[in-house]
Structures are given as C-alpha cells and as structure tokens.
Amino acid sequence: MNPKLDDRAREAARSLHAGAVNRPVTAAPRRGRRRELALVAAAIALVVGAIAVVATNSDDQASITPQTRPAPTVAPTVTPQAPNCGEQSAQAPWPRTRFARATWAEAGTLVATFAHTELGLPRQVPDGPSSCSFQIRGDAGPMDVILGGNETTGFFVSWFGYEFSLRAPLSIQISGLHVEVHTTSCPGCSHVMNITYADTEVRLTSTTGAFEGDLPRRSSGPGTIVVLTRNARGQLVRALGTAIPDGNFAVS
Amino acid sequence: VCIANDEAPPDLTSLGGAGDFDEFWRLERARFVALAAALTGDWAAAEDLVQDAFLAAHRRWSTIDNPTAWMRRVISNRAVSRWRRRTREAEAFARLANRREPVMLEPQDTEFWKAVRELPRRQSQVIALHYLDDLSVVEIASVLGIAEGTVKVTLSTGRRALARALQCALDEENER
Numbered sequence: 208m209n210p211k212l213d214d215r216a217r218e219a220a221r222s223l224h225a226g227a228v229n230r231p232v233t234a235a236p237r238r239g240r241r242r243e244l245a246l247v248a249a250a251i252a253l254v255v256g257a258i259a260v261v262a263t264n265s266d267d268q269a270s271i272t273p274q275t276r277p278a279p280t281v282a283p284t285v286t287p288q289a290p291n292c293g294e295q296s297a298q299a300p301w302p303r304t305r306f307a308r309a310t311w312a313e314a315g316t317l318v319a320t321f322a323h324t325e326l327g328l329p330r331q332v333p334d335g336p337s338s339c340s341f342q343i344r345g346d347a348g349p350m351d352v353i354l355g356g357n358e359t360t361g362f363f364v365s366w367f368g369y370e371f372s373l374r375a376p377l378s379i380q381i382s383g384l385h386v387e388v389h390t391t392s393c394p395g396c397s398h399v400m401n402i403t404y405a406d407t408e409v410r411l412t413s414t415t416g417a418f419e420g421d422l423p424r425r426s427s428g429p430g431t432i433v434v435l436t437r438n439a440r441g442q443l444v445r446a447l448g449t450a451i452p453d454g455n456f457a458v459s
Numbered sequence: 460v461c462i463a464n465d466e467a468p469p470d471l472t473s474l475g476g477a478g479d480f481d482e483f484w485r486l487e488r489a490r491f492v493a494l495a496a497a498l499t500g501d502w503a504a505a506e507d508l509v510q511d512a513f514l515a516a517h518r519r520w521s522t523i524d525n526p527t528a529w530m531r532r533v534i535s536n537r538a539v540s541r542w543r544r545r546t547r548e549a550e551a552f553a554r555l556a557n558r559r560e561p562v563m564l565e566p567q568d569t570e571f572w573k574a575v576r577e578l579p580r581r582q583s584q585v586i587a588l589h590y591l592d593d594l595s596v597v598e599i600a601s602v603l604g605i606a607e608g609t610v611k612v613t614l615s616t617g618r619r620a621l622a623r624a625l626q627c628a629l630d631e632e633n634e635r
Contacts, residue, residue, distance in 0.1 A: 216571065216621075220590050222568040223497055227490070
C-alpha cells in the first residue's frame, strides 16, 4: 500500500525543521574536501586580517598601528569613545557569521576580524553603532553595498551588493592602489588608504585619518572589500566592494 | 496535515518596533531557513537567502505590518526565482559549486523536498508553505499575494503531481 502523501509530507517537514533548528550559527570549516578545494579553503581561511589605525596626532595625521591577531574570542562588550555613538556592544553572532573577534581600538573604531566563511567573504559584521546609512560611489559608479545599523539590532553586512538606503552621502574614489573616502557629512574628513597585498591578506592603511579596513583577497575571482571608518560624528561607515587579484578594485 | 513543529508559532503580527526585531529574528529564523531550504535544497543558500530577507525586513521594519508573512513571501519568491543568479555571488558559487552544502535529510525526506522543488514554481511555493508552515489556503494566499482560488487549484494540482512523483496516496479530505 502506498504511503499517504500527507504522512510523508509531515515527516519531511518535521525533518527539515529539525535540521534548520540544529544548524550551527557558526560552522567550522569542514574536513574531507578534495585537495584543490582544501587549498582554496585554506587560502580563504587565512584571507582576512584587520588593522587599526589610530589618529593620535593633533594635526590629524594618523599613526598606523597594525594589530596583531589574537586568538578568536567571544566578542566583548565595548564602549566606543567616538561621539554620538553611546555605549554599544559588539554583539555576535548573527547567523553564518564566521566571527572571530571584535574589539574597539583606542579611538573607538571597531576592529573586526573574520575567521572564515565558505567563500572566504565576510557575511555579517556585528556591532552596534547608531543608525546610519551611506551612499558609496566609486569612480566607475556606486559601490555595491553599504549598510545600515541599528542600536538595537547591530549591523547587518551583506556580502554582495543589494539595494541600500542612502542618507549621508559619502564617496570613495579609487585610483590604483589608493582609496579615498570622503563624507559629505564631514567635509574635510578624507581618508586616503594605501593598499598593500600580502600572501593571505590585503591591508588598507590610512595616511590621513582614523581608518581601519579588511580586504580579503581570494585566490581567484572577486573578493570583497570591507571598509570601516568613522565620520566626524562617530558613525561607522562601511562599504563593500569587489577586489580583484590584480591589485585593483572593481566597483559596480 | 499536521503541524511540523510541536509548538504553534508565536503571534508576531503585532511586532513592528525596532526593538522587536531581535526577538523576531530569534523566534522565526529557523522556520524561515527551513522554508528556504525546502525551496532551494541548499543550506548555505537558504541561510543566505534568509539573511538577506532579514536585511530587507530590517530596513523596512517600521512599515511591515506582518513581518512573518512578509518574510515568507520574500523567501518564497526569492527561493524559486533566479534572484541569486542575477548576483555576482553566483559567479563565486559557480566556481566553487561543489563546495555547496546540500540539505541532507533522511533519504525519503530528501526525495520529498526534491520532488517539491521539481514542481512548477508556484506549486512548489504553495506546497512548501502548506506542508512546512502548515498554512491554510487563506494564509498562503495572503503570503503570496494571490487569490484563494488560485491557491486551492495550485495546491490541488501540486499535491496530485507530488503524489504521482512519489507514488503516494492522496487523502482528499486533507485538501483545504
């Protein structure tokens, strides 16, 4: 006798719900991949680094202080010192966040280090600054992602571009290995980043102001650039774009 | 049709304040992932899809009257559309396609959801909402923004097709 469809559907639904509930929020890279995939995964896993650049001089010239990468820890509760941000918590995890750590640098800027994602790209960056949305424009057009934040929910960071709300205009100009960030809400706040490539990570360092950035580089294909900085009001500015292995950025 | 979960879903229709978003996410995320997984057949894609739907909801939070229904609609539509293929994400997935993580369930359950995904787009949506979230015809119509009559026909057609594909018997009394 054939089973009844509804009985079978019931079991299939129960199974799927159980599977969804039991999915880990933070999944470790799995073993047993084929060699070439393992190599890719290994490269990806090492991809992302973070630096903190703290503006210490009175003339707003930044001293650049790359941070050593500590062992992954639970995201701490932090109190940024930037104005208008209030007390915030770097809260992890959102789903699928391969989140290693989040600390606040001395200037109140968030340093987030991502351990790994399946594609080596950051998915979400938990933090909690004030709500802010920005427009990102590159020389070749708008950058493909910018995020909004919320004091309650923290930040969503999507890893590829989708629609985004635009409030405080900001522009990013990309030329060769330099990136300039301008916020119209903060005239004169211009951050020029030098981009250097290492074997496993790309660093953006500011020469003109407080800045921090993560730029993962993939072994092939596009990666994602994550730019984190703050404008004069202490709002966290994020941008994601596409990094390509030849040392340039592609914006779309 | 039985409810898949032992507990009835909480009433989130009154949510809408920014402060409720976290609670909404906490309560509903797994249910949405299940729906997305049923329609995509891939955990990673499902979680990405749900995350992006949450992102979209977050941006419209103050304007969404019924976030659960809104999310179901977004997930249902995006899961069966070629939404992901329009993104550059697809390029990366294409290169690393065999790194994807298919939904692994018991073989008979895997077969069931595979058969659901092989139905025409609207049928798969209706079937998934019907069986997975135990939604009524009225609720499915509301979620998908289609007429109740359309839901009834689609559900009936889909169930018959599913029964044929899976060689199952239909219990006509369960059609709602």
